[in-house]
Amino acid sequence: VDSNKPPVVFHIFPFFGSTINYGIDPYKFFFACQEKYGDTFTFILLGRKMTVYLGPKGNDFIFNGKLSQVCAEEAYTHLTTPVFGTDVVYDCPNHKLMDQKRFMKFGLTSETFRAYVPLIIEEVETYLKNSPLFSARKGPVDLLAVIPELTIFTASRTLQGKEIRKGFTGEVAGLYHDLDAGFTPMNFMFPWFPFPQNKRRDAAQRKMAQTYMDIITKRRAAAARGKQPEEKDMIWNLMNQKYKDGTVVPDKEIAHMMIALLMAGQHTSMATMTWILLHLASRPDVVQDLYEEQLRIFGKDLEPLTYESLGELTLHNYVIKETLRIHPPLHSIMRKVKSPMRVPNTHWVIPDNHYLMAAPGVSAIDGKYFKNPTAYDPYRWAGEKVTIEEEEEKFDFGYGLVSKGTSSPYLPFGAGRHRCIGEQFANVQLGTLLAMFVRLLKMNLPDGQKEPAPPDYASLIAMPQRPATMIYEWRK
Ligand code: HEM
Numbered sequence: 001v002d003s004n005k006p007p008v009v010f011h012i013f014p015f016f017g018s019t020i021n022y023g024i025d026p027y028k029f030f031f032a033c034q035e036k037y038g039d040t041f042t043f044i045l046l047g048r049k050m051t052v053y054l055g056p057k058g059n060d061f062i063f064n065g066k067l068s069q070v071c072a073e074e075a076y077t078h079l080t081t082p083v084f085g086t087d088v089v090y091d092c093p094n095h096k097l098m099d100q101k102r103f104m105k106f107g108l109t110s111e112t113f114r115a116y117v118p119l120i121i122e123e124v125e126t127y128l129k130n131s132p133l134f135s136a137r138k139g140p141v142d143l144l145a146v147i148p149e150l151t152i153f154t155a156s157r158t159l160q161g162k163e164i165r166k167g168f169t170g171e172v173a174g175l176y177h178d179l180d181a182g183f184t185p186m187n188f189m190f191p192w193f194p195f196p197q198n199k200r201r202d203a204a205q206r207k208m209a210q211t212y213m214d215i216i217t218k219r220r221a222a223a224a225r226g227k228q229p230e231e232k233d234m235i236w237n238l239m240n241q242k243y244k245d246g247t248v249v250p251d252k253e254i255a256h257m258m259i260a261l262l263m264a265g266q267h268t269s270m271a272t273m274t275w276i277l278l279h280l281a282s283r284p285d286v287v288q289d290l291y292e293e294q295l296r297i298f299g300k301d302l303e304p305l306t307y308e309s310l311g312e313l314t315l316h317n318y319v320i321k322e323t324l325r326i327h328p329p330l331h332s333i334m335r336k337v338k339s340p341m342r343v344p345n346t347h348w349v350i351p352d353n354h355y356l357m358a359a360p361g362v363s364a365i366d367g368k369y370f371k372n373p374t375a376y377d378p379y380r381w382a383g384e385k386v387t388i389e390e391e392e393e394k395f396d397f398g399y400g401l402v403s404k405g406t407s408s409p410y411l412p413f414g415a416g417r418h419r420c421i422g423e424q425f426a427n428v429q430l431g432t433l434l435a436m437f438v439r440l441l442k443m444n445l446p447d448g449q450k451e452p453a454p455p456d457y458a459s460l461i462a463m464p465q466r467p468a469t470m471i472y473e474w475r476k
């Protein structure tokens with residue numbers, strides 16, 4: 001046994017190693033390994049040596065590793081570049097990604113969110129009132145047949161802009177479906193394998209990018225004729241940005257960044273919104289408290305939601321936080337080791353043929369940090385001290401100050417250089433969707449079901465199992 005490397009998780013078959021145990025239930029696997037080997041251990045995932053380092057110290061070690069030591073693009077490019085397109089996110093040097101995140105943040109301001117809330121409300125009301133799945137006064141509905149559409153309609157109507165939103169009732173919907181088919185862990189595990197869906201993915205990527213570039217060309221021509229932009233969506237924002245070296249952003253890169261934002265927002269929001277509604281259906285008491293919270297803030301006639309009033313719905317925000325604590329969409333964060341890394345306070349050195357894997361969600365359901373950790377209890381956040389992020393040490397990697405998250409056991413949006421820039425948009429989208437569902441519907445689980453079924457980890461993010469049935473009842 002190499003004494004200067006972390007312990008290797010027991011396995012029988014080389015190459016396959018612990019793939020199945022990890023793939024079936026990553027958390028069960030991580031807790032079992034932590035029990036046996038401690039916070040730092042290596043397991044074999046389809047021939048790759050994955051060194052896991054759990055807990056706040058592990059999160060700091062991986063999220064705040066130096067650029068010379070840890071590399072995100074080498075871990076993710078096989079999954080993301082064929083879907084997003086070239087020269088963006090993980091198909092460019094990290095400094096270019098930092099610039100691209102700075103651009104994206106310019107399009108995600110409170111001013112834009114203020115304009116987005118009424119658009120999201122309009123999408124939800126139109127959808128629920130016209131959907132055949134909600135035409136009865138009361139009945140069962142499979143949330144996985146509804147939420148993916150609701151999230152993509154609300155995200156495209158706001159971030160993506162009107163032309164793309166209109167496209168989702170036509171060709172764009174099909175393109176998105178084919179793109180999405182290529183966004184699977186199989187492309188992580190076997191990047192070289194010519195899966196049939198990868199041909200559809202590549203064709204869809206080219207057509208989707210062309211769709212965005214045609215929109216950019218039209219809008220630029222309209223601007224040249226002196227026409228004011230109708231709405232300040234992300235495309236408009238990216239058309240007005242420059243890289244640090246002064247070069248303008250090529251239309252192709254704008255198109256590819258827009259695809260990246262579409263995929264980012266869709267998977268995370270769809271999964272999280274479905275989990276929120278499944279947990280609320282199992283807790284009609286919480287739904288009643290949420291409804292009363294709205295009556296207190298908006299009066300008995302429930303005046304329209306606004307971006308400002310969203311911030312006052314504390315229990316609504318606790319529900320989102322608690323859902324992300326139990327169901328963080330990204331359960332495993334990966335990096336390629338570029339140069340040997342010493343694990344502090346040990347004699348272990350992690351060699352550069354290993355990958356690192358952070359699993360911030362493990363400490364979020366660890367009894368050491370949260371009492372009764374597996375209970376769904378939004379009220380727990382009322383007691384929690386203010387999210388430690390405010391007090392946390394911050395650093396600017398080129399797209400504004402971000403927390404290094406060094407001591408927080410709760411990091412659903414990551415930390416450090418690769419931290420999420422979509423958190424605020426996600427909270428506006430999820431908060432508005434949640435408030436509208438609470439206003440319009442009572443929600444319960446089917447008789448006999450006490451709580452949501454466990455997640456299906458085989459997809460890219462921790463998705464609810466199909467069907468995700470809930471019983472809705474229109475309030476009026
Ligand atoms: C509930 C919703 C979301 C969650 C839980 C989430 C979570 C995360 C996490 C954990 C990371 C770090 C990944 C890593 O370190 O490898 C990340 C990065 C990122 N996310 Fe999100 N995300 C969410 C929504 C969004 C949305 C809506 C957008 C865009 C509008 C977005 C765009 C990004 C981008 C651009 C990065 C940076 C990746 C990098 O720097 O390598 N995310 N997100």
Ligand SMILES: N#Cc1ccc(COc2ccc(/C=C/c3ccc(C(F)(F)[C@](O)(Cn4cnnn4)c4ccc(F)cc4F)nc3)cc2)cc1
Nearest residue numbers: 019023076080089185260261263264265268332457458460
């Ligand atoms: N047998 C078996 C067997 C074995 C194993 C398994 C399962 O194994 C695993 C292992 C790791 C993972 C990791 C998920 C992962 C990471 C990165 C990304 C991402 F890059 F894509 C993202 O961060 C996503 N994101 C961020 N914010 N919003 N979205 C992103 C960034 C920027 C961006 F612009 C757009 C983006 F969308 N996506 C997903 C998933 C499954 C199944 C079966």
